Amino acid sequence: MRGALIAGKYELVERLGRGGMGEVWAARDMDLRRDVAVKFLPHDVDASPELLHRFEREAVAAAQINHPNVVTLHERGVYDGLQFLVMERVDGTSLTERMRGGTPMQLAEALGIVQGICAALVAAHRAKVVHYDIKPSNVMLIADGRVKVVDFGIAGFTHTRTAFSVAPSSALSPAGTLEYGAPEQFLDSRGDERSDLYALGSVLFALLAGQPPFTGANGYIVLRRKIDEDAPPLADLRPDVPAPVGQLIAELLQRNPGQRPQTAEVVHARLARMQSVAAESGQEPDDRSTLPWPSRTTEALRTPPPPSGDHRHGHTLVRTTGRRAVAVYGALVLFALVSVLTAIHQLTVANHEGTEYSKSVFQEAQDARETLAAFLLGAQILCGAGLVACWLVWFARVRAVAEQLAPGQLRYSPSMAVAGWFIPFGNFVLPKQIANDVWHASSPSVRGGGSAPIGLLHTWWAAWLVTFLTWPFFWAPWTNWVQETHGVDTDRYGLDGSYWLLPIVHVLVVPAAAITALYVRRMTAMQAARLDSQPPEAFSAAVPRT
Structure with missing residues (x-):
C-alpha cells in the first residue's frame, strides 16, 4: 500500500506498526502539507465483528475531545473496503x-x-x-x-x-x-x-x-x-x-x-x-x-494555599457551597423568628377573646392588631422570598458539586434543581429525587458499601411536605378569622373555630427550619469531605528542602 492515496489526499509513506486493532501508517496530507497517521482496520474484520464496533468507538470517542494531551482525529472513511482513521502524527x-x-x-x-x-x-x-x-x-x-x-x-x-x-x-x-x-x-x-x-x-x-x-x-x-x-x-x-x-x-x-x-x-x-x-x-x-x-x-x-486551618486547597465549589449554606442558615433564622413573633401575636389576640371594650378602645385595639398583623405578614413575605432565593442557589450548587463527584449519574439536568420546585404536583416528587441523587453522589463510602444513612433527608422532606400543605393557613390574612360583635356601648370579638391552627402552623416552622438547617449542614459537610485533599503542609514536611 506504500504510495497509495487515501481519500484523494493522504499519501501513505511507511507502515509504523500492526496490532490486534489494526495497522498504522505514516502518511502525508497533500492538501495541508502536514504529516499524519492513518490507521486501518485489519483485513480479517469479518472474522471478528467486535473489532468494527471498537474501531467505530475509537473514532467517535476521539472526535469528542479537543485537547493538547489527546491525539487529534482528523477524518474517518473507507478505502478499498477498509475502514480507516486519519489522526495527528505523534513523533x-x-x-x-x-x-x-x-x-x-x-x-x-x-x-x-x-x-x-x-x-x-x-x-x-x-x-x-x-x-x-x-x-x-x-x-x-x-x-x-x-x-x-x-x-x-x-x-x-x-x-x-x-x-x-x-x-x-x-x-x-x-x-x-x-x-x-x-x-x-x-x-x-x-x-x-x-x-x-x-x-x-x-x-x-x-x-x-x-x-x-x-x-x-x-x-x-x-x-x-x-x-x-x-x-x-x-x-x-x-x-x-x-x-x-x-x-x-x-x-x-x-x-x-x-x-x-x-x-x-x-x-x-x-x-x-x-x-x-x-x-x-x-x-x-x-x-x-x-x-x-x-x-x-x-x-x-x-x-496561594488557603490559610492554616482551612484544608480545602482551592476547591472553590466547596467554599462557595459553604457560603451559600450560611446564607440559608441566616434566611431560616429570620423566617422562623418572624413566624414565632406572628404566633405570639396570634396567641395574644386569642387571650383577649370575649373581652368587652368601649367602642373607642375597641377601635384602637382593632387598628393596632391589624397594623401589626400586616407588618408581620410583610416581613414574612420578604423573609420567605429571601429564603427561597438562598435555598435555590444552594440546592443548585450542591447539585453541581454532586455532578463533579459522580459524573453522569444524576437523573435530571442541572436546571431541574431550580425548575423542579415550581412544577405543579411535580414539586411533590422531583426535588426529592434530585436530593436523593445528590445525597448518594456526595456521601462518603461506609463500611460494607452503600452511602451514609439517609434518614435525615427523609425527615427534611417530610417537614417540607407538611409545611407546603399547610401554607393556606400560613399565608392567609389571619385577621379574617377574628369575628367582631358590636353592642350598644361595648364591642368584643370572638375567634373562628379553625383559628387555633394558625399559631400551630407558625410554631411548626421552628422544627422544620431546624431540620432543614441540619440537612444543609450535613450535605455541605459531606461534599466538603469528599472534595478535601491532603493539606500541602503535610507534603511540604515530607519533602526535605535544599
Whole structure:
C-alpha cells in the first residue's frame, strides 16, 4: 500500500506498526502539507465483528475531545473496503519504552507525566468519554515534552446521545489491561470515570516503583489479587517518596470506586500542588499537561494555599457551597423568628377573646392588631422570598458539586434543581429525587458499601411536605378569622373555630427550619469531605528542602 492515496489526499509513506486493532501508517496530507497517521482496520474484520464496533468507538470517542494531551482525529472513511482513521502524527516514544528496564523514575518526572495523562482524562470525562485503557503503551512522550494519550478503541460513553450512536458497552466483551485496569471493568459493572483514575494510579505506581502494583503468573491471578487484596503501599518499594504521593496512589487504587477520588479535576489539582512542592524542594517541575480552558480547578491552582486551618486547597465549589449554606442558615433564622413573633401575636389576640371594650378602645385595639398583623405578614413575605432565593442557589450548587463527584449519574439536568420546585404536583416528587441523587453522589463510602444513612433527608422532606400543605393557613390574612360583635356601648370579638391552627402552623416552622438547617449542614459537610485533599503542609514536611 506504500504510495497509495487515501481519500484523494493522504499519501501513505511507511507502515509504523500492526496490532490486534489494526495497522498504522505514516502518511502525508497533500492538501495541508502536514504529516499524519492513518490507521486501518485489519483485513480479517469479518472474522471478528467486535473489532468494527471498537474501531467505530475509537473514532467517535476521539472526535469528542479537543485537547493538547489527546491525539487529534482528523477524518474517518473507507478505502478499498477498509475502514480507516486519519489522526495527528505523534513523533515521540511510548511511555512503555521510557520504562523499559524497570528503573524507577525520579519523582518530578513521574508526576509530570501522570499530570499530563490526568489533564487528558479531565478533557475526556468532560466530553463524557471514559478511556478504559490507560496504560504506558497508550501514552506517548513527544519531542516538546508533552504527553499524548492515544487509542480510544475500548472507550465508553456516559452521554446518552453518544452512547446510542455506537454499539453499547454491554454489547462488547470486557476489555482493558489487567495490570493497570480497575477490577470493576472486568466484572459486570464495567466501571465509569473512576476506573480511569484507578488506571492512572497504577501508572504512577509503576513509574515510581518500576513495576505495576499487582503482578502474577497469569491474568487470572492478577485479577483475583485486585479483587481480593488492597494495593501494596508504595513506601514498601520507594520509602523516599513523600507520604502524600503514596497516599494519593493508595486512594486511586481503592477497590471500591466510591473510596477513590471522584473526579479527574480533583486529582489533577493534587498532582499540580505536588509538582509545585517538588520544585520548591529542588526538583525541577516537569509539567507535561495543558488545561487550556478556564475552570474552577485551574483557577485554584493559580491562587496561594488557603490559610492554616482551612484544608480545602482551592476547591472553590466547596467554599462557595459553604457560603451559600450560611446564607440559608441566616434566611431560616429570620423566617422562623418572624413566624414565632406572628404566633405570639396570634396567641395574644386569642387571650383577649370575649373581652368587652368601649367602642373607642375597641377601635384602637382593632387598628393596632391589624397594623401589626400586616407588618408581620410583610416581613414574612420578604423573609420567605429571601429564603427561597438562598435555598435555590444552594440546592443548585450542591447539585453541581454532586455532578463533579459522580459524573453522569444524576437523573435530571442541572436546571431541574431550580425548575423542579415550581412544577405543579411535580414539586411533590422531583426535588426529592434530585436530593436523593445528590445525597448518594456526595456521601462518603461506609463500611460494607452503600452511602451514609439517609434518614435525615427523609425527615427534611417530610417537614417540607407538611409545611407546603399547610401554607393556606400560613399565608392567609389571619385577621379574617377574628369575628367582631358590636353592642350598644361595648364591642368584643370572638375567634373562628379553625383559628387555633394558625399559631400551630407558625410554631411548626421552628422544627422544620431546624431540620432543614441540619440537612444543609450535613450535605455541605459531606461534599466538603469528599472534595478535601491532603493539606500541602503535610507534603511540604515530607519533602526535605535544599
